[in-house]
Amino acid sequence: MNKLMTMKMKFKKNQKGLTLIELLAVIVILGVIAAIAVPSIGGVIGDSKTKADAQTVLLIQDSALKWAVQTTATAGAKTVSDLVDAGYLASVPVSQVDTTKSYQGFTVEISTTGVYSITGVSAT
Numbered sequence: 001m002n003k004l005m006t007m008k009m010k011f012k013k014n015q016k017g018l019t020l021i022e023l024l025a026v027i028v029i030l031g032v033i034a035a036i037a038v039p040s041i042g043g044v045i046g047d048s049k050t051k052a053d054a055q056t057v058l059l060i061q062d063s064a065l066k067w068a069v070q071t072t073a074t075a076g077a078k079t080v081s082d083l084v085d086a087g088y089l090a091s092v093p094v095s096q097v098d099t100t101k102s103y104q105g106f107t108v109e110i111s112t113t114g115v116y117s118i119t120g121v122s123a124t
Helices: 002-014 020-071 080-085
Strands: 076-079 103-110 116-123
Touching (some): 020 116, 076 080, 080 103
Antiparallel strands (some): 076 103
16 A cells, blocks of 8 residues: 555656656757748738739729710720729729728720720729
8 A cells, every 4th residue: 555655646746747858859840841831821811812913904904994984985095093093993993902002093995896895903
């Protein structure tokens, strides 16, 4: 019985928790995971901003085409403000990649058969 008591006492003494080495190993592993994850997350954010700008250009082209057809606009350079004033856009879109730039203008082209097309949409 005495031997069993001493074994229980030794078992309880050995359960002190995590050692400093174990904690350092966990911190190093978390650091490696963070070093791998952070750059890939940054790339995803950059790609999403680029794709958002591409969709904004398509939105402006679609809105401008509807505006040009419904108002029988003449060919030439137009502003995005024309679309906002006519209610085709809520506001002048801002670039997601460079937030200091906004979409200002586009060009309406009319073919000899009367087909409208929109070109030249870019952030300035």
